[in-house]
Amino acid sequence: xxxxxxxxxxxxxxxxxxxxxxxxxxxxxxxxxxxxxxxxxxxxxxxxxxxxxxxxxxxxxxxxxxxxxxxxxxxxxxxxxxxxxxxxxxxxxxx
Amino acid sequence: xxxxxxxxxxxxxxxxxxxxxxxxxxxxxxxxxxxxxxxxxxxxxxxxxxxxxxxxxxxxxxxxxxxxxxxxxxxxxxxxxxxxxxxxxxxxxxxxxxxxxxxxxxxxxxxxxxxxxxxxxxxxxxxxxxxxxxxxxxxxxxxxxxxxxxxxxxxxxxxxxxxxxxxxxxxxxxxxxxxxxxxxxxxxxxxxxxxxxxxxxxxxxxxxxxxxxxxxxxxxxxxxxxxxxxxxxxxxxxxxxxxxxxxxxxxxxxxxxxxxxxxxxxxxxxxxxxxxxxxxxxxxxxxxxxxxxxxxxxxxxxxxxxxxxxxxxxxxxxxxxxxxxxxxxxxxxxxxxxxxxxxxxxxxxxxxxxxxxxxxxxxxxxxxxxxxxxxxxxxxxxxxxxxxxxxxxxxxxxxxxxxxxxxxxxxxxxxxxxxxxxxxxxxxxxxxxxxxxxxxxxxxxxxxxxxxxxxxxxxxxxxxxxxxxxxxxxxxxxxxxxxxxxxx
Numbered sequence: 001x002x003x004x005x006x007x008x009x010x011x012x013x014x015x016x017x018x019x020x021x022x023x024x025x026x027x028x029x030x031x032x033x034x035x036x037x038x039x040x041x042x043x044x045x046x047x048x049x050x051x052x053x054x055x056x057x058x059x060x061x062x063x064x065x066x067x068x069x070x071x072x073x074x075x076x077x078x079x080x081x082x083x084x085x086x087x088x089x090x091x092x093x094x095x
Numbered sequence: 096x097x098x099x100x101x102x103x104x105x106x107x108x109x110x111x112x113x114x115x116x117x118x119x120x121x122x123x124x125x126x127x128x129x130x131x132x133x134x135x136x137x138x139x140x141x142x143x144x145x146x147x148x149x150x151x152x153x154x155x156x157x158x159x160x161x162x163x164x165x166x167x168x169x170x171x172x173x174x175x176x177x178x179x180x181x182x183x184x185x186x187x188x189x190x191x192x193x194x195x196x197x198x199x200x201x202x203x204x205x206x207x208x209x210x211x212x213x214x215x216x217x218x219x220x221x222x223x224x225x226x227x228x229x230x231x232x233x234x235x236x237x238x239x240x241x242x243x244x245x246x247x248x249x250x251x252x253x254x255x256x257x258x259x260x261x262x263x264x265x266x267x268x269x270x271x272x273x274x275x276x277x278x279x280x281x282x283x284x285x286x287x288x289x290x291x292x293x294x295x296x297x298x299x300x301x302x303x304x305x306x307x308x309x310x311x312x313x314x315x316x317x318x319x320x321x322x323x324x325x326x327x328x329x330x331x332x333x334x335x336x337x338x339x340x341x342x343x344x345x346x347x348x349x350x351x352x353x354x355x356x357x358x359x360x361x362x363x364x365x366x367x368x369x370x371x372x373x374x375x376x377x378x379x380x381x382x383x384x385x386x387x388x389x390x391x392x393x394x395x396x397x398x399x400x401x402x403x404x405x406x407x408x409x410x411x412x413x414x415x416x417x418x419x420x421x422x423x424x425x426x427x428x429x430x431x432x433x434x435x436x437x438x439x440x441x442x443x444x445x446x447x448x449x450x451x452x453x454x455x456x457x458x459x460x461x462x463x464x465x466x467x468x469x470x471x472x473x474x475x476x477x478x479x480x481x482x483x484x485x486x487x488x489x490x491x492x493x494x495x496x497x498x499x500x501x502x503x504x505x506x507x508x509x510x511x512x513x514x515x516x517x518x519x520x521x522x523x524x525x526x527x528x529x530x531x532x533x534x535x536x537x538x539x540x541x542x543x544x545x546x547x548x549x550x551x552x553x554x555x556x557x558x559x560x561x562x563x564x565x566x567x568x569x570x571x572x573x574x575x576x577x578x579x580x581x582x583x
Contacts, residue, residue, distance in 0.1 A: 003461070007461075008457065011457050011460050011461045011464065012457060014460050014464060015415060015444075015456045015457060015460040016419075016422070016437075016440040016441050016444055017441060017444050017445050017448075017453055017456065017457070018438075018441035018442055018444075018445040019445065019453070023450075027454065027457060030454065030515055030516075031454075031457065031458065031461070033514075033516055034407065034458065034515065034516055034519075035458075035461075037403075037404060037516055038404045038407060038408060038471070039404075040400070040401060040404050041401060041404050041405060041408070041471075041474050041475060041478060042470075042474075043401075044398070044401055044474070044477075044478055044481065046474055046477035046478065046481070049477040049480050049481060050477070050480055051473060051476030051477045051479070051480060052476055052477075052479045052480045052483060052530075053303060053476055054289075054302075054303035054333065054532075055289045055290075055303065055483070055530075055531060055532020055533075055557070061332040063329060071196065071197075075196045076196075078194070078196055079193060079194065079196070079425070079426035079427070080424075080425060080426065081423055081424070081426075081427070081428070081429035081431075082429070082431075088424055088425060090424055090436055090439070091433055091434060091435050091436050091438075091439050092434075092435060092436070093435070093436050095435075
C-alpha cells in the first residue's frame with residue numbers, strides 16, 4: 001500500500017498536525033512500509049468472527065446518581081494555557 | 096548496611112522493627128540518585144523535599160504503631176501516572192509543565208499506605224516505544240551497560256530498580272512496556288490482568304490495552320505491590336469487581352511446582368531473529384522448571400504471525416483518538432502566535448508531540464478514516480478475537496505459557512531508531528497478552544554472552560496472577576542468580 005505525500009498531508013490535517021514538507025516525504029515512505037506489513041491481515045479468514053474492542057467483557061457500568069463535591073473552577077482551570085476568570089480563552093473562531 | 100540494596104519486603108521488615116528509619120533509607124537512595132543518575136537518566140523529576148517529608152511522616156506513623164505494609168518504603172513512579180502537585184510530563188513536550196490536580200488511584204493507594212514517592216521516571220513519550228529513546232527530555236541508559244537501551248516504554252522505572260535508586264517502582268504496559276524493560280534490566284515486571292488495577296489517573300495511550308503494574312527486585316516484592324494496587328475502582332469503569340487474593344500466599348519457600356503444566360507455543364520458537372543467547376537462556380529456564388516438577392507441553396497459538404500487525408493498527412487507532420485531547424485549550428503547552436483556532440491546534444500539536452507519537456497518530460487516523468475502517472480497524476479487531484481464542488484453547492492444556500520476553504537482549508542506543516517497523520517487531524512475545532487481557536510476568540533468567548540480562552515470560556489466564564507468582568517465585572529461588580545487580 002503506497003501512501004503518497006498528498007495523502008499524508010490530508011491525514012495530517014484530519015489529525016490536526018502541521019507537518020513539514022521534508023518530514024512528509026519520510027512519513028510517506030515509513031507509512032507505506034508499515035502498511036505493507038499490516039496488509040498480511042488480509043490473509044486471515046475472519047468470516048463471521050465477532051470483533052473484540054477490549055478485554056473487560058463488561059456491560060454498561062451504572063452507578064447511583066449521588067451528589068459529589070466539585071473541585072471548583074480554580075482547580076479545574078489550574079492548567080489552562082490562557083484563562084479569563086472562570087473561562088478558557090482560545091484564539092478567535094468567528095471572524 | 097547498604098540501604099540501597101534492600102528489597103521492599105526487607106525494608107518493610109527493618110522499618111517495622113525499628114532497625115532503620117525511613118528518613119535514612121530515603122536519604123540513602125536520594126544520595127545514590129545524586130551520584131549516578133546523571134549517567135543513567137532514570138528520572139525526569141526527583142522531589143527531594145517532598146520525599147523526605149513523606150519519610151519523616153512515615154517514621155512518625157511507625158513510632159505510633161501504624162504498620163501499613165508500605166509505610167516508609169521509597170517508590171519510583173513512571174511519569175505517565177498523575178501525581179498531585181508533582182509535574183507529570185508523560186515524556187512529552189506538550190505536558191512539559193503539567194502539574195496534575197489529583198492523584199492516580201494507584202498513587203493515592205501508595206500514599207494512603209504511607210509510601211514515599213521519590214520521583215517520576217523516564218519513558219517513551221506517552222508510552223509509545225520499546226527503548227525509552229522517544230522521550231522528549233532525555234535518554235535512559237541501561238545500568239548493566241551504559242551504551243545499551245534499558246528497553247521501554249517503562250525504561251526509567253526498570254533502570255531505577257536495577258540501579259538501586261528505589262526499593263520498587265510502578266510502570267505501565269500497553270504491549271510489553273513493563274515486561275520488556277524488566278527483562279533488559281534484569282528485574283521482575285508484572286503486567287496484571289486487564290481490569291485488575293484501576294487506570295484512573297494513568298494518562299491514556301490505548302485504553303483497551305493499558306495496564307499498570309509493578310517493577311521490582313524480586314517476585315516477592317511484585318506480589319506485595321499487587322496486594323496494594325489491585326482493586327475495583329468506581330472511577331474506572333473497566334476495573335473488575337473481582338475478589339483480590341493475598342498474592343504473597345503464592346510464595347512458599349522450597350515449594351515444588353509438581354502438577355503444574357507449562358505450555359511452550361511452537362510458533363514462538365519459529366519467530367525469526369531470536370538471538371542464540373536468548374534461546375539458550377530460555378532452554379536453561381525450561382530445564383530449571385522441569386527440575387521443579389513442571390510438566391512442559393507443546394501448545395499452539397496459530398495466529399501469532401498476525402499479532403504485531405493487528406496490534407499496530409489497534410494501538411495507534413486508540414492513540415489517535417485519546418491524544419486528540421491535547422489541543423492547547425485546557426492544559427498543556429499552547430502555540431501562542433497562532434491567529435485562529437485551527438492553526439493553534441495544528442501548531443500546538445506538531446510542536447508538542449515527538450516523531451513517534453505523530454507517526455502513530457497518523458497511522459491511527461488513516462486506519463480509522465472513511466473507506467479504510469473495515470479493512471484496518473475492523474479486521475484487526477476480529478484478529479484480536481482470534482488471538483484471544485488461541486489463548487483460551489491453550490489454557491485448556493496448561494497452567495501457564497512459557498516464552499522469551501523479547502527476541503534479543505537490550506540493543507545499543509540508536510541502533511533501531513531508523514526503521515520503526517523493526518522496533519515494532521521486537522514486541523512479538525509481549526503484545527498478545529495485552530490484546531487478550533491476560534497477565535504476564537517477566538523474571539530474570541540469566542545473562543547474554545555480553546553480560547546483558549535476559550528474562551523469561553510466563554503468561555496465565557485472566558485473573559490467575561497467583562499461578563504466575565507461584566511459578567515465578569519457585570523459578571527465581573531455584574535459579575538463584577548470584578550477580579543480580581550491576582556495579583555502577
